[in-house]
Amino acid sequence: MAERFTKSMARNIYYGGSFFFFLLLLGLTFDTMLELPERDHRENITPSVANGKHLWEKNNCVGCHSLMGEGAYYAPELANVFDRRGGSNEQVFKSYLRAWMSIQPIQTPGRRKMPQFNLAPEEVDDIANFLIWTSRINDNDWPPNIEG
Ligand code: HEC
Structure with a gap:
């Protein structure tokens, strides 16, 4: 050497x-x-899923939320919100999301707030379809727990 x-x-x-x-x-x-x-099961991207993604971007949901770990950490991860709040049932999840979006902002002192977006029910369903599609992407089971 x-x-x-x-x-x-x-x-x-x-x-x-x-x-x-x-x-x-x-x-x-x-x-x-x-x-x-x-x-990414891209064959399942329906026009509704595509519009849901468009609404997701237009309203800057990712400015507070993360999706598969990407985004902001002010509010809960949403890649698994379908399993968390819908029990993996599409109708249950859509009803949940309509109710959730309509009651914002929740006025509980000391709790982080989410704005009211005044979306039409069909638009909320499109976002629901987008989040359902996202939850089915094979991302090695990220996030590691259901609360994300
Ligand atoms: C200004 C920040 C902010 C933006 C922008 C925002 N959110 Fe939220 N979001 C929150 C906060 C904070 C919570 C938790 C509120 C709570 O628990 O009371 C929340 C909670 C949620 C939940 C419930 C999560 C759960 O685990 O039950 C859903 C669904 C949701 N947001 C969807 C959306 C969608 C869809 C958009 C875009 C249209 C959006 N959020 C934009 C702040 C935001």
Whole structure:
């Protein structure tokens, strides 16, 4: 082994390391692209689900909530709210969401508030369909508990 750490050794580590991790990045990207269609069940994106996502973005729900861990941490995670509040029953969840959206903001002192969005019942159903679709994405069971 050389006694001194030479410039050319440092260069080889730099280029070799960069090349190795670039190959790793390519491989993992390729693997992700292959896996995604199986996991996101995109064939179930109905016009209602798409409109629900649009409403979700337009009203900036993610400004307070997280969805599959992405978003803000002011309010509960919603990727699993379908299982939490609907018991995985679509009709139960839609009734719940209509009721929930209509009673905001709840005036309990000391409790975080959610705004009133004045959405039409059909719009709330679209958001419900979007959240139902999201809950069925295979995300390795994230979040790890039902309260999210
Ligand atoms: C300004 C912040 C804020 C925004 C924006 C917001 N929320 Fe909320 N949301 C909250 C808070 C805070 C709670 C918890 C309130 C409570 O427990 O009383 C909540 C709770 C909820 C719950 C109940 C969660 C549960 O576990 O029961 C649902 C469903 C929900 N929000 C949906 C939405 C949707 C859909 C939107 C967008 C149209 C939205 N929220 C936008 C703050 C917000």
